[in-house]
Amino acid sequence: xxxxxxxxxxxxxxxxxxxxxxxxxxxxxxxxxxxxxxxxxxxxxxxxxxxxxxxxxxxxxxxxxxxxxxxxxxxxxxxxxxxxxxxxxxxxxxxxxxxxxxxxxxxxxxxxxxxxxxxxxxxxxxxxxxxxxxxxxxxxxxxxxxxxxxxxxxxxxxxxxxxxxxxxxxxxxxxxxxxxxxxxxxxxxxxxxxxxxxxxxxxxxxxxxxxxxxxxxxxxxxxxxxxxxxxxxxxxxxxxxxxxxxxxxxxxxxxxxxxxxxxxxxxxxxxxxxxxxxxxxxxxxxxxxxxxxxxxxxxxxxxxxxxxxxxxxxxxxxxxxxxxxxxxxxxxxxxxxxxxxxxxxxxxxxxxxxxxxxxxxxxxxxxxxxxxxxxxxxxxxxxxxxxxxxxxxxxxxxxxxxxxxxxxxxxxxxxxxxxxxxxxxxxxxxxxxxxxxxxxxxxxxxxxxxxxxxxxxxxxxxxxxxxxxxxxxxxxxxxxxxxxxxxxxxxxxxxxxxxxxxxxxxxxxxxxxxxxx
Numbered sequence: 001x002x003x004x005x006x007x008x009x010x011x012x013x014x015x016x017x018x019x020x021x022x023x024x025x026x027x028x029x030x031x032x033x034x035x036x037x038x039x040x041x042x043x044x045x046x047x048x049x050x051x052x053x054x055x056x057x058x059x060x061x062x063x064x065x066x067x068x069x070x071x072x073x074x075x076x077x078x079x080x081x082x083x084x085x086x087x088x089x090x091x092x093x094x095x096x097x098x099x100x101x102x103x104x105x106x107x108x109x110x111x112x113x114x115x116x117x118x119x120x121x122x123x124x125x126x127x128x129x130x131x132x133x134x135x136x137x138x139x140x141x142x143x144x145x146x147x148x149x150x151x152x153x154x155x156x157x158x159x160x161x162x163x164x165x166x167x168x169x170x171x172x173x174x175x176x177x178x179x180x181x182x183x184x185x186x187x188x189x190x191x192x193x194x195x196x197x198x199x200x201x202x203x204x205x206x207x208x209x210x211x212x213x214x215x216x217x218x219x220x221x222x223x224x225x226x227x228x229x230x231x232x233x234x235x236x237x238x239x240x241x242x243x244x245x246x247x248x249x250x251x252x253x254x255x256x257x258x259x260x261x262x263x264x265x266x267x268x269x270x271x272x273x274x275x276x277x278x279x280x281x282x283x284x285x286x287x288x289x290x291x292x293x294x295x296x297x298x299x300x301x302x303x304x305x306x307x308x309x310x311x312x313x314x315x316x317x318x319x320x321x322x323x324x325x326x327x328x329x330x331x332x333x334x335x336x337x338x339x340x341x342x343x344x345x346x347x348x349x350x351x352x353x354x355x356x357x358x359x360x361x362x363x364x365x366x367x368x369x370x371x372x373x374x375x376x377x378x379x380x381x382x383x384x385x386x387x388x389x390x391x392x393x394x395x396x397x398x399x400x401x402x403x404x405x406x407x408x409x410x411x412x413x414x415x416x417x418x419x420x421x422x423x424x425x426x427x428x429x430x431x432x433x434x435x436x437x438x439x440x441x442x443x444x445x446x447x448x449x450x451x452x453x454x455x456x457x458x459x460x461x462x463x464x465x466x467x468x469x470x471x472x473x474x475x476x477x478x479x480x481x482x483x484x485x486x487x488x489x490x491x492x493x494x495x496x497x498x499x500x501x502x503x504x505x506x507x508x509x510x511x512x513x514x515x516x517x
Contacts, residue, residue, distance in 0.1 A: 002361050003443050004354065004453040010461045011362055014317050017464035022321035025472050029279045032272070033504065035496035036191070037280045038062050038075040040242035043250075044126045044284075044508055045079055045090045045119070048209070050195045051098040058243065059192045061094045061104070068105030072501035076123075078104050080115035083122075090122070112503055123507035126250075127287070133252040134289040137229075140220075146229045147177035149367065150395050150403035152427055153233070154420055157182035159201035161211045165218040170417055172222040172230045175424045178255060178402065180233035181215055183207045188238025188267050189492060193247070203414075207234050207244055212251035231255055233293070236281055237263050239493050241274070245281035249288035255334065255402075256285050260322045261315060262295035264476060265484045266302075270491035271476055280509065282326030287512035292328060293402070294319040297338030297371035299482040305340040305375075309355055310459035311481055312337050316359065317464060318472070320366075327513040330365035334402050338371035339391040343383075347448055349390055354452040356398040357443075362457075367401025370394075377411040384408045388423065392430040397438045403427060 039058040049057050065071055065078050082093040085107055096102040154176045156164040161181075168179040184201030187194075197214060198206040205211060212234065219230040236244045236256035241263070248256055260278045263269040285292050296312040296319070303311070316335045323333050337359050341348040359368055373387045388406035395403050405423040407415040415423075443449045467475045479485035 004357055004361060004450050006361060006457055010457050014461045014464050017468040018317035018321045020468045021318055021472050022325055025275055026325050029276050031500055032276050033074060033498055033500055034273055034276050035062050035066060036240050036277050037242045040246045040280060041075040041506060043243055043246045045122055047090050047094045056192050056195055057094040057098060060098045064097045064104055070105040071498040074504045074506060076119045076505055076507055077115060077503050080119035081109050083118050084110045084114050116505060120507050123511055127511045130249045130288050137252060137289060141229045144223055144227055144229045150400045151177035152424060153178035153180060153402050153404045155180045155182050157204045157414055159205050160199040161197050161205050161214055164205050165215060169218055169222040171420055172226055174421050175428055178231040178233055179219060181205055183235040191239045193240050193243050209247040209251060212247055212253060216251050239269060241277040242280040245284040248290060249284050253290060255291045255293055258285055258292040259295035260319055261481060262298060264486050265482050266298055268491045270494040271473060271486055271488055272497050273493035279326055282323055282328055283509050283512050286326050286328035291332045291334045291367060293334040293369045294336040296336040300338050300340035301375050303483040309456045310463060313456055313460040314463045315481060333366040334369035335363055335366050336369045339373050340375050343376055343387055350448050351452050353394050354449040356394050358453040358456060360398045369402040370400040371404050372406025374410055379411050381408040384410060389426055389430060392427045396431050396434045399438055
């Protein structure tokens with residue numbers, strides 16, 4: 001039963017329009033690849049490390065392929081041909097290219113069937129390893145247990161992975177269920193993934209495979225100590241989106257910030273590049289059992305939370321359909337939204353409650369990711385703590401799945417350990433005392449809350465139908481999301497997009513989505 005009396009026909013219409021939007025874009029995606037998608041394939045085939053100037057070997061390999069005019073055939077084809085023709089492993093091929101001993105597109109080519117047979121055998125080994133990680137997660141959750149929903153989600157952002165590990169373990173002991181390692185400022189714009197452990201990030205810590213490994217080990221240790229599985233989250237966005245998904249799958253991350261539109265709107269990454277990359281990154285995340293967190297909350301930092309609320313819902317519908325295309329089940333869709341209305345707005349709490357309940361009813365199986373007030377946070381820490389308490393109250397009343405806790409010092413500095421403790425204490429108090437409040441209440445027929453939710457749904461339906469008519473690319477060019485306009489041929493990374501050739505294949509898409517070759 002809908003507490004909001006939402007029209008199921010409007011919901012179906014919205015979902016169908018979003019499906020059409022996703023299918024139109026998927027036609028484009030299926031015909032193209034990118035340098036970052038191919039670097040992810042290389043990583044999944046076992047290529048790792050750096051050359052003598054610290055350039056990652058996946059970049060060395062794909063740059064060699066691209067410079068030789070072979071990107072359209074894909075990394076799997078060229079690596080497979082190298083293995084067949086020379087008897088080298090993928091890692092040996094990359095190392096020889098880095099030393100100038102091999103130009104991979106210049107060697108003779110063998111049978112496509114033999115190349116594919118060879119690569120599928122190697123790819124299956126990696127897919128099996130990722131499945132073992134997924135099984136290990138389930139085993140630990142069964143053995144240790146986990147926190148109740150909403151999962152308490154907090155951040156660490158020191159810039160030093162070793163200090164992050166200390167803070168993450170402290171947060172878990174205080175009651176956190178999810179630790180998100182904030183990524184250093186600007187990493188999303190790097191067209192390579194740094195290598196090894198890092199200690200010098202700014203505003204966050206570099207996302208590297210070694211850092212993932214170190215933090216996973218730290219959280220497994222503290223999980224045993226506190227008797228609760230602690231989830232690890234990082235950022236799967238930017239110019240290396242699929243590569244970070246691959247690294248996360250290999251190191252058993254549990255959550256990834258992974259949105260179809262975020263990089264386009266807020267990092268000015270070319271829309272063609274991003275939409276192609278989000279597909280493969282989601283294929284990997286889906287197979288690895290990783291919960292994706294989408295970024296609709298960001299729209300409300302650049303647009304008004306009252307006027308633009310329907311754009312959040314429309315984007316949730318679109319993200320849902322893109323995720324389904326990549327094989328991600330609803331239970332792994334942490335669709336994003338946020339408590340971002342101006343606190344001076346009369347009845348703003350009712351509007352926030354309407355928005356959160358609406359998301360819960362429209363996406364009943366998704367572990368919704370709810371973001372705290374940031375745009376209107378103030379240096380008055382007492383007022384800020386009250387805003388966060390109201391945010392926590394809405395979450396427990398509407399059954400949110402993942403709760404990124406607000407901090408009372410949000411507007412002043414990066415939170416200290418004791419700020420995080422106060423945030424966790426606040427959430428635990430409200431979640432415990434109001435655990436079943438949502439089950440006990442209904443909303444007034446034709447009242448403020450019902451009318452607000454129905455109005456937002458109606459506007460989202462109109463917007464989605466418009467997008468389905470003109471296409472997603474043109475919609476983004478017109479600035480329909482977050483009030484931000486982007487050009488189809490503008491932004492960063494377009495030079496890394498290529499149309500697929502006749503011999504192109506990506507074994508991981510087939511093995512992860514199709515289940516077999």
